[in-house]
Amino acid sequence: MATRSKDVRPSDPAPNPEPGGVIRAAKPRQSAKGEQTRARLIAAARNLLAGDGLAPFTTRNVAALSGVTHGMCHYHFANRTDLIVAVIEDIRPEWIAPLQDAVDSPGTFEQRADRVIALLTKPEAADLSRLHSSLHWFALNDDRVRESLEAEYRLWRSCFVALFQTLADELGGGLDPRPLGEALASAADGLAAIQSLDADVDAPSVMRTLVRGLAAGASNA
Incomplete structure (x- = not known):
């Protein structure tokens, strides 16, 4: 007699037939x-x-x-690929969710930008930094890992676009937030790489200069 894995509970009772009499088996729920x-x-x-x-x-x-x-x-x-993709999803609350919260919380563009700068200039935990490096390496050799990591970075960059959307709203429209957000995202990514090699770089000053310069250029356009 076949045995059932202890890690899975039996599925719910058979569901009612769908229109046409077709019955679809319920998926087992994980215990x-x-x-x-x-x-x-x-x-x-x-x-x-x-x-x-x-x-x-x-x-x-x-x-x-x-x-x-x-x-x-x-x-x-x-x-192995399934495991790596699961890890990519698992670390989202550690690096993307805080950025989303910083941008989405109430406040002016300047207030939100200050929260973003404070978040981005905090030193990244050593294990998270090594993990990102490892994930990038696997992404070069595995299409599924690359696609998963690309999706996370699109989500990450969208936070910067949303930040400059706040500025566009304050200025009354006419401003395209995408190139500004993409530019800041690229700069932030580069700054993180520099910080990993040179702890003496004044990251807050660099980020403030970047944000203020982009915002001033947009306001005068």
Whole structure:
């Protein structure tokens, strides 16, 4: 008799037929234990990706680090790429959500810009910095990873566009916020790279100069 994985609960009773008499089977819902196992695997994958590179990033090593069987790892993630994509989604609250909050919270353009500058000039945690570097490397060699990471960066850049949309609204329209937002996003990304090599760079002054220069140029256009 076939056994059922402990990480999945039985599906709900068969649903009522759809119009035409077609019955679609309900998808099994993941149990709390299954969700915990998945979270442990993602955390282990993140640690390996952000590590010193001595341990290869494989599903077998992820399983060992998280304390689950290799088979259970493949039950939740079909392959290594699935794990990497899950990590990309998992870190969104750490680098994109705070930027969204800084832009979307009430205030003038200047107030929102100050929040964005304060956020962008905080030193990035070392593990997150290493993790981003590792993800970029995998993106060069895996199309699915690249597509997933590109989607996250589009979301990240859209925050800067939204910031300058606030300025456009204050000026009464006629201002295209996209090139301004894209320019600031590119500069912020470059500044992060510089900071990783030179801790003495005055990041707040650089960011304030960039934002004020872009805003002044837009206002005088």
